[in-house]
Amino acid sequence: MAEYGNRRLAAWMAQQDMSAGELADAVNRAIGRFTGRPGATSPRTVFRWLSGENKWPQAPQRRALEMVTGRSATDLGFVPRGTAKLSAPAPPEDPAVDRRTLLGAAASTATAAALPLTAVPAATRPHQVGTADVLRLRDDVERLAALDADRGGHGLEKAALAGAAEALRLQTHSATQRVRQRLFSLAADFTATAAWSLIDAGQLDGAERHLDRALTLAGLAQDDDMAMQTWNLRAMLARQRHHYPEAVAAAQAARATTIARRNPLYASLAHARTALALAHSGDTRTALAYLGRAEDTLASADLREPRSTWITFYGPAELYSLTAIIQDLVGRPAEAEAASHRALAELPHHYRRNRAHTTARLALAQLHQGDAEQACTTSSRVFALMAGTPLPGRLRLLLGDFQRDLINHAPSARLAQEWTDRYRTEWSPS
Structure with a gap:
């Protein structure tokens, strides 16, 4: 640049x-x-x-x-003249063009069925495709991201694939090469989101097919950012399948992308994914070394720089959350508890699903220190946080781990049975 x-x-x-x-x-x-x-x-x-x-x-x-x-003038690097202060932007007369309005509406949407993509009917679509079409589809990507942050990615596959189809359909119209590459990039982003939807739902079989397609589309777009997103999700998918060597390899592929080599934020995420896979593999020393690299590179990142929608989740809060998992896996539950508390303190309020997930990890860390009653109290907050929303499959699996460990660590069978009886309905798949 x-x-x-x-x-x-x-x-x-x-x-x-x-x-x-x-x-x-x-x-x-x-x-x-x-x-x-x-x-x-x-x-x-x-x-x-x-x-x-x-x-x-x-x-x-x-x-x-x-x-x-979707950013304020000062966030874009502009400086008010003299003592003039930037006033809050007036509400747009057409809410369809204001991303913040779209995100606010999306965050309050309860189901993916209520998320119609803003595709223009074919009969009215202009022959020339340009930047306005790209921005319109990018708004849809952001709406999906807002829903994911609020209630989880499960259930978004259909809407995401519809967005990918629309981006590819626009390729049939007249457009510059630059616009065509952006449309391929958006198709990759939507397809990766569809893969994430299945991963978060715990439905792993179809996710790999979507990731293969997303990587192909990222290549057509010549978009290293989207390639990094795909490798990041592939590392997550392999870890959930307990294919830890593949998870390490995918995380290293993410680290080898040009954007990760140049941008410490992306490099930090790749290091953290590597550390997590290694911790699951039982390689404690190397896992902690990669965790240290993730911390060091994140410390050198400028978190104010604009970034792609898919990686907005990553920052100090997410790294603390991953640290909690890693520390618990390597047998350091006290350090895991401390990291969970720090994650919850840093986590933005609108990341409701992430807050519930981190709370469940906190409960596990407390349980692994022998404080079963406190762990049960903490785990109850997960259900309160996600009230009114079906639990994502990943979160249900994590609570299943909690129940299993509770049976093994509780001072009495009664405590485990009471927890199971109390939350059976909320915990069961809907």
């Missing part, structure tokens, strides 16, 4: 593979949404933003940038 005065805006544009002309067009369309007249932003204006010559765009342009990117 060339050196720019506004590195945050440049990073966002590079992540979206968006040229100055395409960003100018998107800003002008957004301005037209709330003024009734398209804006007059030119590629030259965008270059002035990138160079830092223009540090604070005009108000309509700022609002349009926020609508297009």
Whole structure:
């Protein structure tokens, strides 16, 4: 990436593979949404933003940038003039173009059936496919991610595959090579999301087929980011199948991607996945060494930089959660408990499924230290957190591990039986 005065805006544009002309067009369309007249932003204006010559765009342009990117002007690297402060963006007149509105709506959606993708009917779809189509589909990716964070990825396969089909269907229209690559990238992202849906549901048989397809689409897109996502999910899938050497190899393949070699955030995730697979394999020393690498590389990452939707989950909270699992696996339950507490303290509120999963790991760590009654109390919070939502298959399996260990570690059979009787209905698959 060339050196720019506004590195945050440049990073966002590079992540979206968006040229100055395409960003100018998107800003002008957004301005037209709330003024009734398209804006007059030119590629030259965008270059002035990138160079830092223009540090604070005009108000309509700022609002349009926020609508297009889903980020505040200051998050995009712009600096208010003098003592001027960035006001909160006014609510968009057309909520379909504001990603934050879409995410808020998605987070409150209870089922995947209530998640219609925003595909344009074939009869009204324009012959020329462009950036607006790419942004529309990217909004759908983000809506799926919001649902996953709230209630888990299970049940999203159908919607994700519909999104992939729409991205590929648009390839039949006239488009630039840049747009075609973005559509392949989106198809890869949707397909990987479909694989994740099955992994989170504990339905592992179909996930590998989706991952193979996602990796092919990532190659067609020449998108290293999507390839990294696919290898990350393949490592998770292999670990759940107890194929630990394959899990290690997949995590190392993720680490070998160009984006992981260049970006410490991605490298940290690959190191953490390697550590987890090695801990399951019984290689404690090497697992802890890779965990240390994950911590060191994450410490050097700029967490404010724009990133792809799929990896927004990863940061200090997720690394603490993975640390808790690894420490428990290598026989250090006290360290696992401490890491779980740190994860829960750092975890953003909207990651409800992750919070429930980490709480279950905390209960296991407490149980492995002999505090069965406290562990039962802690595990009860899992059901409270996920109230009103079916438990994802992965979470049910984890609670199954808890029940098995409770039977083995509880001071009396009565305690284990009471826990089972109390939560049997909520725990059972629906």
